[in-house]
Amino acid sequence: MSAPETTVPVAVPHREPPAALTAWSERLTAALAEELPAALELRHALHADPRLSGDEQDTADAVVAALGLGEGRVVAGTGRLVRVVEGPGRSVALRAELDGLEVAERTGAPWAATGAAMHACGHDTHLAGLVALARAVSRVGGPAPLVLLLQPREERAPSGAADVVAEGVLTEEGVDSVVSAHVQPQLPAGVVNATPGPVNASSDEFTITVTGHGGHGGYPHTTADPVLALAAIVLALQQLVSRRVDPTVSAVLAVTQLDAGSSFNVVPDTARARGGLRAMREEDRLELVQALTDVAAHTAAAYGCTAQVDSEHNMPVLANDPDLARGAAGWLVRGGTTVDDAWRSFGSDDFSHFCAGARGLMLFLGVEGGPAGADGRRPGLHSPRFLPGDEVVGQVATALLAGYLAGAELLGEVAPPPAG
Numbered sequence: 179m180s181a182p183e184t185t186v187p188v189a190v191p192h193r194e195p196p197a198a199l200t201a202w203s204e205r206l207t208a209a210l211a212e213e214l215p216a217a218l219e220l221r222h223a224l225h226a227d228p229r230l231s232g233d234e235q236d237t238a239d240a241v242v243a244a245l246g247l248g249e250g251r252v253v254a255g256t257g258r259l260v261r262v263v264e265g266p267g268r269s270v271a272l273r274a275e276l277d278g279l280e281v282a283e284r285t286g287a288p289w290a291a292t293g294a295a296m297h298a299c300g301h302d303t304h305l306a307g308l309v310a311l312a313r314a315v316s317r318v319g320g321p322a323p324l325v326l327l328l329q330p331r332e333e334r335a336p337s338g339a340a341d342v343v344a345e346g347v348l349t350e351e352g353v354d355s356v357v358s359a360h361v362q363p364q365l366p367a368g369v370v371n372a373t374p375g376p377v378n379a380s381s382d383e384f385t386i387t388v389t390g391h392g393g394h395g396g397y398p399h400t401t402a403d404p405v406l407a408l409a410a411i412v413l414a415l416q417q418l419v420s421r422r423v424d425p426t427v428s429a430v431l432a433v434t435q436l437d438a439g440s441s442f443n444v445v446p447d448t449a450r451a452r453g454g455l456r457a458m459r460e461e462d463r464l465e466l467v468q469a470l471t472d473v474a475a476h477t478a479a480a481y482g483c484t485a486q487v488d489s490e491h492n493m494p495v496l497a498n499d500p501d502l503a504r505g506a507a508g509w510l511v512r513g514g515t516t517v518d519d520a521w522r523s524f525g526s527d528d529f530s531h532f533c534a535g536a537r538g539l540m541l542f543l544g545v546e547g548g549p550a551g552a553d554g555r556r557p558g559l560h561s562p563r564f565l566p567g568d569e570v571v572g573q574v575a576t577a578l579l580a581g582y583l584a585g586a587e588l589l590g591e592v593a594p595p596p597a598g
C-alpha cells in the first residue's frame with residue numbers, strides 16, 4: 179500500500195464563511211505560527227519518552243504542563259479533558275491520543291526512544307500540534323467554547339474513546355463536535371483528507387469452532403472431520419463479501435488464524451478459525467455477522483459437524499459528519515492546503531466511538547514516514563522506522579484549526595475577535 183491514492187482537490191465552497199470567522203482564522207493562524215518552535219521541542223520530548231496504552235499518566239502530565247491551563251479533568255483513567263475557552267453554549271472538542279506502541283525504535287533520530295515503547299503511530303505529532311493550537315487559542319481567544327480531549331488507550335482495548343463516551347464526558351461538557359487529525363503515509367505528503375461520511379471501517383473479530391468426531395487418520399470414513407469442514411467454511415466465507423455487499427461499498431472478511439490437530443495421523447475432534455470483519459455501513463456489518471454464522475453452521479452440517487461462531491464488536495464505522503468535513507475542507511483550501519475528499523480505508527480507529535455521540539471529523543494528513551529502506555519502501559504506521567518530519571506538527575495544528583472553525587460555524591452566530 180505504498181502508492182499514494184488519487185487526490186481529488188476540493189473546490190473552494192461557493193458560500194463565503196462569516197466575516198467574523200475569517201477574522202478569527204487570520205488571528206489564530208498568526209498566533210499559531212508563534213507557538214510552533216516550542217511545539218517541536220515538545221514533540222521531541224514526547225517522542226523520546228513514550229508510554230504504552232493504559233500507562234499514559236506521564237505523557238498526560240507533560241502535555242498538561244505544556245498547555246499551562248491547569249490540571250484539567252481526569253477521563254478514562256489516564257486521560258485528561260482540558261477546557262481552553264469557556265462557554266456559554268456548546269463546545270468544540272479537539273482530540274489527540276496519548277499512547278505509544280510496543281515497538282523498539284530504529285529511526286536513528288537524536289531524540290529516538292531507547293526502551294521497548296515507541297510513538298510509531300505519530301501520536302507525538304498529534305499531541306504537539308494540539309498543544310500549539312490550544313496555546314494560541316488561550317492567548318488570543320477563539321470563536322467558540324473549546325475543550326481538549328487527551329485520550330488514552332487508542333492502540334489497545336479496552337478503548338479509551340469508548341470509556342470517555344461511557345463516562346458521559348461529551349454530554350456533561352456540552353460537546354457538539356469532536357475533531358481529530360491522524361498522519362497517514364498512504365496519502366501524498368502535505369495533502370489533508372476530509373471525506374464526508376464513512377472514512378474508516380467498523381471492526382469485529384470472530385472465532386469459529388467446528389466440532390466433529392475424531393479418530394484414526396487411516397480410517398477417515400469413521401470420523402466426522404472438523405478440519406475438512408473448517409477448510410470448506412473458510413473458502414465459503416470468501417464469497418460473502420462478493421455476494422452480500424454492494425461492490426461499490428465493499429467490506430473485508432479475513433480469516434487470519436487456524437488451529438487444529440496435533441498429529442499427522444489423528445483426525446481431531448475440533449478445529450478453530452479466527453478472523454476479522456470490517457464494514458463501511460452498519461447494515462452490512464449486521465448482514466455479514468448473520469451470514470457468517472449461517473454459512474459456518476450449514477457448511478459444518480454438510481460434513482456431519484457442528485459450528486459455533488463467537489463474535490465481538492470492537493468498533494463502529496467511523497463516519498465523518500458531512501457538514502463538518504466540508505466546512506473544514508473549505509478552511510484548509512482557503513489557507514492554501516490541498517484537500518482530498520475521497521480517500522477511505524478499511525483501517526479502524528476508536529475515534530469512531532466519538533462519532534456515535536457527537537458530530538465527528540477525523541482528518542487524515544499525508545506524510546512521508548521516513549527515508550526509504552533497502553527495499554525502496556518508506557516506513558508505514560507502526561514501523562520501527564516510522565518518523566514523519568517536524569513540519570507535520572504545524573500541519574496537524576492547521577488541520578485542527580480548520581476543524582475548530584468548522585465546528586464553530588455549525589454552532590451558529592460567531593462574534594468577531596476583540597480589536598487589538
Ligand SMILES: [Zn+2]
Nearest residue numbers: 299300301360
Ligand atoms: Zn494512531
